[in-house]
Amino acid sequence: MYAHGGHIPQPPHSAGATLKGLRTHIEPHQVPSPVDSIEADRAKWEDQTYMTLPGNHVPQSTTDYVAIDQGNSSPKFIRMSTWNIPSTSRLAEELDIPIVAVIQPFADLDPREEPVPVIECGEEGPPRCEKCRGYINAWCTWTAGGNRWKCNLCGHETEVSADYFSPLDANLLRVDQLQRPELTKGTIDFAVTKSSEYWAPPPPAHLTPSYVATEPPPTEQARKPQPMxxxxxxxxxxEAVHSGFLSAACTSLRIILYGGAAEDGTEIPPSFPPESSxxxxxxxxxxxxxxxxxxxxxxxxxxxxxxxxxxxxxxxxxxxxxxxxxxxxxxxxxxxxxxxxxxxxxxxxxxxxxxxxxxxxxxxxxxxxxxxxxxxxxxxxxxxxxxxxxxxxxxxxxxxxxxxxxxxxxxxxxxxxxxxxxxxxxxxxxxxxxxxxxxxxxxxxxxxxxxxxxxxRFDPVRDGPILESQVRRLVSRTTGYNCALRVRSSNGLRPTRPLGNFHLPAPNTPSFGTLDADKAFSIELEHTRSLSTHEYAFIQCAVLYTSAAGERRVRVLNLAVQVAELAGSVFRFADMDVVVSHMARHAMARMSQHTLSIIRDELTELCSAILYSYRRNCAASTAHTQLIIPEAFRALPMYTLAIHKSKPLKARNVAADVRNYNAHRFLGLSVRGMMFHLYPRLLALHDLDDKIALPDLDTGAIEMPSLMRGSYLFMEAGGLYLIDNEELQVLWIGQSVSPQLLQDVFGVDDVADLDTQTTVLPQLPSVLSRQIRNIIAYRRREKGGRATKLILARQNLDGAEIEFADMLVEDHNNAALSYLDYLSLVHKQITAAIQTGASLSPGTSIRAPW
The missing domain is CATH 3.40.50.410 (von Willebrand factor, type A domain)
Structure with a gap:
């Protein structure tokens, strides 16, 4: 669209570590790219609807898709590290793929998708298995003419209450099956406000309470649900007063409670829950x-x-x-x-x-x-x-x-x-x-x-609008309080080692003061016996919570997953996004127990172990000098390196507060948020097509431009680039940028005239200005209305370019290797393991001097 200069070198201030020893020659344009996978998956699901029955390949977390609930929960609520679970513990250990579910119980749905059905339950509450206490769901079967139902988790048969009974048809299904969402949908809410059995218990008495009680403690055995x-x-x-923070906090709260006017004059409606006090x-x-x-x-x-x-x-x-x-x-x-x-x-x-x-x-x-x-x-x-x-x-x-x-x-x-x-x-x-x-x-x-x-270092002009959007999202998103969570699985599997932002009063039973739409956690599954390949493996997550409106509910997520006895089938249906998300969470959870260098080494070993397991089990006949990467894990080395370069773990000096803040974020991030944070989305704004990022005249839909790889190697000196890691957006302006491009976006024609303190792009009549503002607005809607801080970085002029350079994770930066060098390191580890027969499982190998 605009004239621009040639390719540019990586700036020296972003240098990283060097690889010792011989380097494998790898052509940069031929290495597996996360962007290729993201764009191919987006194109595949652009015009398709994902049906949730087992056996289908699941869209990547980075794709915007529409799912139809057929009895299995949408991947937006629960994702598996492999959608073909290994049939035995031995096979699982050989493959080194952690068997993990990442669960986001209150995830936001696409407006085109059906809302989660709410099932009104009386004083008895929802039907539950007498043995394992699992909730009735679409995968249960019926016996004794409809008088009993067989639990898909433990196999126990439970008698149906008189009120819930229905006769069966010729296919042994209930006559009223289609009228009962709990028997056809994978994700449901049971409303249990009328059943005091499900009310939250009063807090236990402490010998040394942390506060002086001014009111007598509740005498009831359970607390009646109340609005939040x-x-x-x-x-x-x-500090709070003179920095302007107190004033900005009061202003933002007033707008959230009662609404107000934005800078452009548009009305902002109140967003505080009307029932809450x-x-x-x-x-x-x-x-x-x-x-x-x-x-x-x-x-x-x-x-x-x-x-x-x-x-x-x-x-x-x-x-x-x-x-x-x-x-x-x-x-x-x-x-x-x-x-x-x-x-x-x-x-x-x-x-x-x-x-x-x-x-x-x-x-x-x-x-x-x-x-x-x-x-x-x-x-x-x-x-x-x-x-x-x-x-x-x-x-x-x-x-x-x-x-x-x-x-x-x-x-x-x-x-x-x-x-x-x-x-x-x-x-x-x-x-x-x-x-x-x-x-x-x-x-x-x-x-x-x-x-x-x-x-x-709060700045009211820069941070005030961001603060308002963050608190607005905080109080308006789906949130439950007084939350207790339980994950159950079918015979042969056992949930263990949950990771996330919660309290663990007992093993494998996370408790939350509050749980919201943006929070996810992961939990591992381990084998207790062999699984049959002729049956599904089942997982059920139940969250007992009180809604902001004061209703006591149980959000139930159900998942049926295929079982495989062949290594190739497990790898073919593996979900790299979940594996990467779990690796990052596991690393954050270990920061208070191990040094960062040990954690980084373990991440590399796990990455190499997964690729080595594929090589050993699915491609053993290839030459040991060739790097073989399975299709499902093509970008695993890149994302593993990105975890190394993240602020909690990177080897360069980072303030402890910054590390701890980002570690907290990582533990609660959704899979999608994790992938976009680790490998930030980079767009070449100077090359936008005239129709991209503009509303379609017929449908009003806006198509987003394709992403590009995160490296200076693919950039041009006359370009304008936007990078976004979900926390920060940087608009990079090349030194050779054309005056017309600057005029179209900023209203000036010289790089030196740019106001680098600006936090909002000017509204100009040019097509490019509309496109860029539409892209930023679209990203904000993706985050539920949370704004992202925007800064400008002029090439070789502004300190903000350091932030931009550090977000280009394929480059040689953040005191770590470049992507090409890291691939060479992983290849060295796998080649050494092939030649020596050593194990690459984390913690068992002898770390090489590289």
């Missing part, structure tokens, strides 16, 4: 509570100075209010709050006390706490010793030390457990100017199922 309650806790210390706490060296009831002109403020034994100065019923009922009071309060603390001189905070007080207000029913934090909590429970700039520099330099990835004070872990027991999730919006110890305070969000948002 939210506590907003604002840091009002000197809120309470507001502020804290610095003391805690401040507010009576926001509507029958007063201004809110009453009550100060609690006892931060070691925090308590509520009012009954919780007076602290909570419905936003619409108290609109006048809350709006004026949020507007005046930054002015109220404008002259504060307190530089310390008692975050732990404020969170304990928030827990005290929610302990009776459960709910959610969102805390806005700017300073290291140095007062009250969980107080952390302040760190001098010199000590902070030393921490930065030794960020590979495993002790930095676990809480420094045990109170944070204990408080997290109490929150989960009470059905409370804690999310933190962090805007620190210095080290804030996410390894300690972040453990609270990680264990309770909450969220972390990280805005270091």
């Amino acid at each position: 309650r939210h506590v907003f806790a604002f840091d009002v210390s000197n 809120i309470a507001i706490i502020t804290f610095d060296t003391t805690m401040h509570f507010y009576d926001l009831s509507p029958n007063q002109a201004t809110p009453r403020m009550l100060v609690v100075s006892d931060i070691d034994e925090p308590y509520l100065p009012l009954p919780s019923a007076e602290i909570f209010t419905h936003p619409m009922a108290s609109r006048t009071v809350i709006e004026s309060f949020l507007e005046s709050l930054p002015r109220r603390f404008a002259d504060t001189f307190y530089s310390q905070s008692c975050l732990g006390s404020a969170l304990r007080a928030g827990l005290s207000s929610l302990a009776k029913y459960g709910g959610h706490i969102l805390a806005y934090v700017s300073t290291l909590p140095t007062l009250g429970p969980g107080a952390l010793a302040p760190i001098s700039p010199e000590e902070e520099t030393k921490l930065f330099e030794k960020s590979h030390d495993k002790t930095l990835y676990a809480p420094r004070a045990v109170e944070w872990r204990n408080l997290a457990e109490e929150c989960v027991e009470a059905g409370v999730g804690v999310s933190l919006v962090l805007a620190p100017g210095r080290f804030v110890d996410i390894g300690s305070i972040g453990a609270l969000a990680s264990a309770s199922g909450g969220e972390l948002f990280f805005h270091p």
Whole structure:
């Protein structure tokens, strides 16, 4: 579309590690590319509908597809590392493919897909197996003329209640089968509000409770479901006020509660759940509570100075209010709050006390706490010793030390457990100017199922709109609280070793204070006996939760998977996206136990082991000098290298807070989010077709442009490129870019005239301007409305180019090898294993000097 210069070299500031020894010659244009696989899969499913019955190849997580539920849950809810499970444990060990399910119980569906059906259950609750307690589903069979049903998980026969009975037809199916979604759909919600058996239990009594109870504990055996309650806790210390963070937080909350106008004049509707109520706490060296009831002109403020034994100065019923009922009071309060603390001189905070007080207000029913934090909590429970700039520099330099990835004070872990027991999730919006110890305070969000948002050196202009979109998504997405989760499997398999952001009170039974649409976790499956290839293997995940509207429900996901006895069949139906996602989670979970170098070595060994197993079992006759990669794992070395280069694990110095924040994200990311974060999407904007990224005149649909490989090798000096890793977007402008291209996108004709501080592209009448803004808007809709920070990077002029260069993971950067060198390393390991007969399974091989 526009004239541009020739290819460009990789800038020297992004150099990585070098490969020792002989290097295998590999042609860069012929190596397996993640982009080729992503684009081929997208083209395949563009005009097809995915039917969920077993036996079909599943679309990649990076593809936008429409699934029709035929009794198996959509892959958007649950994905397997292989859709042909090995029939024996011996075969599974030989292949080195971890047998894993990645589960995202509340995943958002495509608007073209049917919503999850809700089945109303009476006081008895849904039909369940008498033996294993599995829920009735589409894979159960019927016996005794419809009087009994046989559980597909354990084989036990359970008698049908009189109310649920139906006669069978000639095919031994119930006459009312098609009228009962639980017998035809793989994903369903059982509404169990009327059955007190399913209500959340009260939190257990502790010998040393973390707060002073101002109300008698609940006497009932179970807590009646209530609409979700939210506590907003604002840091009002000197750092929060003077950085503009407090003002931005209040403004964003006001817009979320009551709506407002965007910068372009469009109306923003309110997005807070109408049934929910809120309470507001502020804290610095003391805690401040507010009576926001509507029958007063201004809110009453009550100060609690006892931060070691925090308590509520009012009954919780007076602290909570419905936003619409108290609109006048809350709006004026949020507007005046930054002015109220404008002259504060307190530089310390008692975050732990404020969170304990928030827990005290929610302990009776459960709910959610969102805390806005700017300073290291140095007062009250969980107080952390302040760190001098010199000590902070030393921490930065030794960020590979495993002790930095676990809480420094045990109170944070204990408080997290109490929150989960009470059905409370804690999310933190962090805007620190210095080290804030996410390894300690972040453990609270990680264990309770909450969220972390990280805005270091907060800038209201740059970060304010991002903050508003993040909190809007937080309160508006599908969220359950008081969550208990159980994964069951059919005879011969056993779920084990779950990984994610949750608390594990008992083996293999994760509990969440809150669980939302963006959270996923993985769980391994191990063999307890051989499986029959003539039958399916079954997995069922059940989440018992209370919805934001106050309904008690059970979300049930069912999956039937084929069983294979041939290695080739297992590899043919393998799902690389799930394997990579699990590898990354497993690596993050080990950061507090092993040094980062050991974790990186183990990742490489697992990658090599999988490729070596394919070579040994499916392509043994090929020459040992040839690198053989199975179709399903063509990009596995690239994604493994990308995990090495990720911020939690990379060998270069990275601040401990940055590592811990990103490790938290990795543990909860969806499979799709993980793949797009590890290998960021790169687009050549100067080469867009005139019709791409523009609404179709007939359908209104917008087709996205094809991706390109993430390397300077494929870029041009006259180009304009956009890269997006789900957390950050960088718009790279080449030095030889044409003036017309700049005029069409930015309204200037010289690179030197660009405003690199801009956070939003100008709305210009050019076609290219519309296309780029449509692409950014489309990406935002993909993320459920969450905006992504946008920065500009001019070639060889701006420091932001370092971020851009580090996101080109195929290159020689991030203190790690280039993709070509990493392929050579993997090839060396496999060749050595072939020649020596050694094992490549992680932890069993002797690490080579390379």
